[in-house]
Amino acid sequence: MDHHLQRLRTDASIIADAVRTGPLDAAVAACPGWDLAELGRHIGFIHRWARLAAAGGAAPDTDLIDAPPPDHQLAAWIEAGADDLIAVLSELDPDQPTWHPFPVPKVASVWPRRQAKETMIHAWDAVHAIGGSPELDPAAAADGVAEYFEVIVPRIIARTGRTAPTGVMAIRFTDSGDPLVVRNDDGTSVVLDPTAAHDTEVVGRADDLCLAFWNRRPLADPPQHPLAEAWLGFGGN
Numbered sequence: 001m002d003h004h005l006q007r008l009r010t011d012a013s014i015i016a017d018a019v020r021t022g023p024l025d026a027a028v029a030a031c032p033g034w035d036l037a038e039l040g041r042h043i044g045f046i047h048r049w050a051r052l053a054a055a056g057g058a059a060p061d062t063d064l065i066d067a068p069p070p071d072h073q074l075a076a077w078i079e080a081g082a083d084d085l086i087a088v089l090s091e092l093d094p095d096q097p098t099w100h101p102f103p104v105p106k107v108a109s110v111w112p113r114r115q116a117k118e119t120m121i122h123a124w125d126a127v128h129a130i131g132g133s134p135e136l137d138p139a140a141a142a143d144g145v146a147e148y149f150e151v152i153v154p155r156i157i158a159r160t161g162r163t164a165p166t167g168v169m170a171i172r173f174t175d176s177g178d179p180l181v182v183r184n185d186d187g188t189s190v191v192l193d194p195t196a197a198h199d200t201e202v203v204g205r206a207d208d209l210c211l212a213f214w215n216r217r218p219l220a221d222p223p224q225h226p227l228a229e230a231w232l233g234f235g236g237n
Helices: 003-021 036-056 071-090 110-129 138-160 206-213 226-232
Strands: 167-173 180-184 190-192 200-204
Touching: 003 036, 003 071, 003 110, 036 071, 036 110, 071 110, 110 138, 138 167, 138 180, 138 190, 138 206, 167 206, 167 226, 200 206, 200 226, 206 226
Parallel strands: 167 200
Antiparallel strands: 167 180, 180 190
16 A cells, blocks of 8 residues: 555544544644644545545535534444545556646646655644644655645645745655755745755754744744744644
């Protein structure tokens, strides 16, 4: 199985286990107004929405998505949605045309990675909500930082009209993953450009850096540079 789909299955199970453990009214700090039950309903919906989109190659009809069940059945509903999504994504040719709402090439390889990262971050949210101290897999976290700049930041810019911090920032992981260099010349054209000379560097464990860029947990020793500070405050979805 594709490594993204393996990670998706693991993290969906983590969310389901957190929902079984509860309490379901535990607040989700990174998602204001959400409790654990709402997070479970969100991830179950998203997995079903993504399955329809990937299977049909078009924006899905949300009327075809089954409603969340009563809370005592929520964990099983999350697992069933993840299983059905993985089954569809497992059959996709990564290079085949598809539909998705992100301003990147419309090919099917976007779906496993995007759903794995969405599920990974929300698995962290779920465990954190019930008092755990979760850590992200280092390789998945390093790729989560790359995907943040490749997919999520362009999506934020396209949806909101916000401009992103300009300049060149290097990101170096101390435990896993190749260094990244983020270049943005005009506020909107954010690219990973390993050839660019950087203005500042952010260094740390992949887990810490991923959670910081996704606005889940601040760095213990953040860099004192305006560009790094601006990116660390830019936020995720």
